[in-house]
Amino acid sequence: MSPDPHPWAQELGTLYDHAWHRLVRGVHDRHAPARHPTLATVSPDGLPKVRTVVLRAADKPQGRLEIHTNLHSSKIADLMAKPLAALHVWDHGSRLQIRVEAEVEIASGAAVADTWAWVPNRSRTAYGSSHTPGHPIPSALAYDNDPDQSVFAVLHLNIRALDLLHLGAYHRRAQFTRESGWAGLWLVP
Template structure:
């Protein structure tokens, strides 16, 4: 019989564990939190989800950081509706983490410090070439030239974390900024 993970026994342990997993995702390319799913609402009101790379996680500030091309649909969506959800599934731990956040889009000078951290070989993802989603005649009919003006930082201010542990007895907890992250067990 599967035993309960010790980190799922109390609310403080679970909260600490969730943040440890997010922080690990920043530094370990094989960690489930490295490539979470980001969901936004398009200007027409449709949900949009895509895989992103987690660039930073700060437990004290309760913030997460992602990078994107300023021309991407997600930036357009966030200018209209500046909120997002992040989803991480960790099959090994049987843990689902859902995060709701307010999002600030940083560009230009406010994103310069982050741009300096982007390796040279990765900068072409933020390009003055064709914009993401633009039609092309062939699968590789594009050239991307690195351009800091095309670089955007998505700063997520975490408002809620909903954690579901699918152990021998399912457990679910909701943590909110509003209650100082004290947490509340809820029915799974």
């Protein structure tokens, strides 16, 4: 039998470290799988809502992730009603699924002015206020995209749990929780 191409998946500590390495890489590498995770929330009427987002920061010591959004997007209403979210990453190269459960804090206005200063001009167009995201328009491009700092928001995802599933020659699954100090526990895949 050939050696396992993913030895980091064999121990809880190295599996946890590898997952964080992949998350941090997603912040800095636009081609990394963790760059565009899927964020799930629950709408005020109880429906699940998912969308692709851009991972902007990953802080392992704090157990925290960061996403930027338009303050008028539906995810804000979802999070105001229930400040919990899930984040999903499939990293094909590592054969690793990363699932995150998090409590979410919404920051905007003066609290995010320093962050706004670092947002590249081409990215600022996502934070325009001509219409609320999802508002009906008469044609595909009937909106303006003038940047408006007043609609820029930062979502701080304070991780409660990481569920990691490695689909290698032998499937392995583990859960790491803030409550346990990230000690880790093997689970049936």
